[in-house]
Amino acid sequence: MAYSDKVIDHYENPRNVGTFKTETDIDAGEVGTGLVGAPACGDVMRLEIRVVDGTIADARFKTFGCGSAIASSSLATEMIKGMTLDQAAQIKNTQIVEELNLPPVKIHCSVLAEDAIKAAIEDYKKKRSK
Amino acid sequence: MTAATKPIEIPVPTGVKLPIFLDNHSTTAVDPRVVETMIPFFTEHYGNAASRNHVFGWTAEAAVENARGQIAALLGGDAKEIVLTSGATESNNLAIKGAASFLKKQGNHIITVETEHKSVLDTCKRLQREGFEITYLRPAKDGLVTPEQVVEAMTDKTILVSIMVANNEIGVVQPIEAIGAAVKARNPKALFHTDAVQAFGKVPFDVEKAKVDLAAVSAHKLYGPKGIGALWVRRKPRVRIDPIIDGGGHERGMRSGTLPVPLIVGFGKAAALAMDEMAAETLRVRALRDRLYRGITSRLTETYVNGSLECRLPGNLNISFAFVEGESLLMALKDIAVSSGSACTSASLEPSYVLRALGVGDELAHTSIRFGIGRFNTEAEVDYVIELVARSVERLRSLSPLWEMHQDGIDLNSIQWTPH
Ligand SMILES: Cc1ncc(COP(=O)(O)O)c(C=O)c1O
Ligand code: FES
Numbered sequence: 001m002a003y004s005d006k007v008i009d010h011y012e013n014p015r016n017v018g019t020f021k022t023e024t025d026i027d028a029g030e031v032g033t034g035l036v037g038a039p040a041c042g043d044v045m046r047l048e049i050r051v052v053d054g055t056i057a058d059a060r061f062k063t064f065g066c067g068s069a070i071a072s073s074s075l076a077t078e079m080i081k082g083m084t085l086d087q088a089a090q091i092k093n094t095q096i097v098e099e100l101n102l103p104p105v106k107i108h109c110s111v112l113a114e115d116a117i118k119a120a121i122e123d124y125k126k127k128r129s130k
Numbered sequence: 131m132t133a134a135t136k137p138i139e140i141p142v143p144t145g146v147k148l149p150i151f152l153d154n155h156s157t158t159a160v161d162p163r164v165v166e167t168m169i170p171f172f173t174e175h176y177g178n179a180a181s182r183n184h185v186f187g188w189t190a191e192a193a194v195e196n197a198r199g200q201i202a203a204l205l206g207g208d209a210k211e212i213v214l215t216s217g218a219t220e221s222n223n224l225a226i227k228g229a230a231s232f233l234k235k236q237g238n239h240i241i242t243v244e245t246e247h248k249s250v251l252d253t254c255k256r257l258q259r260e261g262f263e264i265t266y267l268r269p270a271k272d273g274l275v276t277p278e279q280v281v282e283a284m285t286d287k288t289i290l291v292s293i294m295v296a297n298n299e300i301g302v303v304q305p306i307e308a309i310g311a312a313v314k315a316r317n318p319k320a321l322f323h324t325d326a327v328q329a330f331g332k333v334p335f336d337v338e339k340a341k342v343d344l345a346a347v348s349a350h351k352l353y354g355p356k357g358i359g360a361l362w363v364r365r366k367p368r369v370r371i372d373p374i375i376d377g378g379g380h381e382r383g384m385r386s387g388t389l390p391v392p393l394i395v396g397f398g399k400a401a402a403l404a405m406d407e408m409a410a411e412t413l414r415v416r417a418l419r420d421r422l423y424r425g426i427t428s429r430l431t432e433t434y435v436n437g438s439l440e441c442r443l444p445g446n447l448n449i450s451f452a453f454v455e456g457e458s459l460l461m462a463l464k465d466i467a468v469s470s471g472s473a474c475t476s477a478s479l480e481p482s483y484v485l486r487a488l489g490v491g492d493e494l495a496h497t498s499i500r501f502g503i504g505r506f507n508t509e510a511e512v513d514y515v516i517e518l519v520a521r522s523v524e525r526l527r528s529l530s531p532l533w534e535m536h537q538d539g540i541d542l543n544s545i546q547w548t549p550h
Pocket of ligand 1: 217247349
């Protein structure tokens with residue numbers, strides 16, 4: 001299958017790779033983590049958001065999955081930076097499909113990225129309400 | 131940022147040309163010596179081998195008979211036992227459907243193995259819908275089936291046993307001679323068919339020693355042209371099967387259709403070359419495979435070979451790179467032609483059924499890569515591949531949350547995943 005230039009770009013130069021856990025200057029209370037997918041399904045995404053004053057100041061990801069899954073999560077971290085939680089929660093997988101030119105068989109990779117954003121927001125909110 | 135965020139660049143050594151073809155189980159390059167023998171049969175000797183009354187026909191027929199002899203010799207059989215087909219998919223269809231149809235009064239039970247090629251499995255599935263009973267044997271973790279296992283599955287209704295010599299994904303070579311002996315000892319009237327495609331010309335295989343009745347082979351896996359194969363059909367004692375293609379009665383009525391003479395000539399030459407060169411080629415190809423295996427495993431931890439490493443085709447290496455999804459690795463190896471058992475690379479989005487049958491977990495099946503080394507690969511190519519694979523896996527692991535968890539000592543089975 002031929003990959004779009006954008007998928008290749010995100011795959012070769014993924015943005016915001018990593019985890020806040022190893023970044024010592026960050027207060028764990030500011031971080032929300034979404035871990036979605038399953039190893040047996042061939043795709044797992046972990047997306048972390050760092051929330052400052054109600055907006056997503058920064059994001060990190062790591063992904064086990066195909067090139068389109070890696071690209072979807074890399075793109076997702078770029079998209080949500082600077083958004084409020086409500087804005088980020090509104091992101092639809094179709095925006096990712098469109099931006100990356102994903103073919104039909106790769107739509108589930110974008111769905112996973114959407115799920116990862118939502119799960120990270122959920123996790124952050126849960127922490128806060130404690 | 132980190133190394134993970136940059137593409138890998140490795141200088142290509144002199145003498146190595148990209149892309150590198152390491153997918154020799156899917157097909158092979160036609161040997162230039164084969165091409166050379168084929169060419170006159172397109173432009174000069176273009177007669178129909180069935181034309182009995184002019185020199186064009188005679189020349190074509192003589193060439194076909196010569197090729198038949200070359201193919202039969204590599205199988206340890208006789209030229210008269212070769213039924214030429216369009217390839218092994220057709221040969222497997224003809225063997226199984228033809229035998230089932232001819233023997234349906236004798237019984238309705240067929241035995242095969244879960245790891246067979248789709249041209250065997252899907253043929254069996256069709257027969258199942260038509261009322262035949264099929265037993266699919268499950269191989270052991272190393273991919274092997276035992277003669278005892280086969281005999282145990284046989285009943286008085288068993289008319290056909292179909293077991294491949296060597297597997298196309300994991301390269302595992304079955305103890306075909308022991309299985310043949312056991313099948314015939316249990317019931318000499320039950321037919322024994324083998325898909326010998328991957329073994330043909332790569333490892334010793336002899337229809338007499340294996341006591342088979344039917345054997346499917348294909349030219350394009352052996353440096354011959356695509357679109358030509360054969361079904362070897364035993365004559366002593368005579369094995370009878372019904373045709374699946376009717377027409378002019380070619381190939382003793384078992385397969386009608388005008389013979390593609392240039393392809394057949396090429397197939398014959400390919401078989402003759404293998405006959406002469408197999409012993410030396412095996413040593414060379416196996417040395418390259420072992421170099422690849424050692425190179426990869428000395429550079430990377432958490433790699434798992436799928437299937438028996440001992441009972442294996444010399445050119446095959448099927449290996450899982452834990453925590454790195456196969457398609458993402460293929461993307462990094464874009465200048466190398468290999469294939470993966472990952473679901474993401476398949477139309478069905480299911481991981482390899484062969485690895486599943488071995489009991490390889492889905493999470494490891496998704497990370498598997500099949501390397502197929504062949505006649506035209508070189509040591510310099512293998513060394514380049516080792517470097518590229520090692521660096522790519524390291525890079526993708528640094529992107530993988532599973533690798534990070536594994537490094538942190540987290541048991542991945544203890545996590546509540548969200549399958550989708
Ligand atoms: C084990 C095995 N059997 C059968 C086939 C089918 O052969 P062909 O491509 O000649 O139809 C193949 C190749 O795809 C194979 O590897
Ligand atoms: S992760 Fe499987 S297709 Fe994208």
